[in-house]
Amino acid sequence: MRLGINIDHIATLRQARLGIEPEPIYAALIAQEALADNITMHLREDRRHIQENDCILVKNTIKIPLNLEMSIEEKIVNFALNLVPYQSTLVPEKRKELTTEGGLDVISNFEKLKEVIDKLHSKNILVSLFIDPDKKQIEAAKKLNADSIEIHTGEYANAPLSQKLQFANTIKDAAIFAKSLGLCVHAGHGLNYQNVSLIAKIKEIEELNIGHSIISRAVFCGLKEAIIQMKQIIEKARWLA
Structure with a gap:
């Protein structure tokens, strides 16, 4: 299972004082050294961090x-087309939210998403859609020719311990x-x-993208060690599955 490291909150700390440190590039290089499989960055419309x-x-x-x-906002899309990342993950975005609150409504935004996905594919950028574990949304993602989906695990993460298995099974069925x-x-x-x-x-899931918890632990033990610890937990769970 691949592990992508989201380094947004390195930039959050920098932007708290609008200064020059800490620099996200150093976090990316440390993550690479710790054998992360990719680096995830969210360029938000309000530029609150990255x-x-x-x-x-x-x-x-x-x-x-x-x-x-x-997001699929025009200026963000144009930036992505010039940057040409390995992959673009399309996510919903609200200006006032603290963090992404749910998955994309692929069905309601089908035509706009198709336009954006076609543009990204024209630059050979892989496209993933961040969606809830809902089969109708997954079917719509397939119709849009998305390369992958990223299942939103927020409800699972926020559920009480007694309901964790139920939400995990919903995610497994979707996967x-x-x-x-x-x-x-x-x-x-x-x-x-x-x-x-x-x-x-869940063996059908090929990649996890994690940010906040790893950056939070890194405050106390360093980023490289925080990533190594997460990788060890994931590898052990995978082995026991």
């Missing part, structure tokens, strides 16, 4: 893939269904050192 120059510097420096999380349609399956949002194991055991 900035365009961060994306350019990381893209031109790292040797592992860059996954650009993005099995998506895989049967020929989609690659990723997952992420709210995953941490305590709850990642149940999701990591």
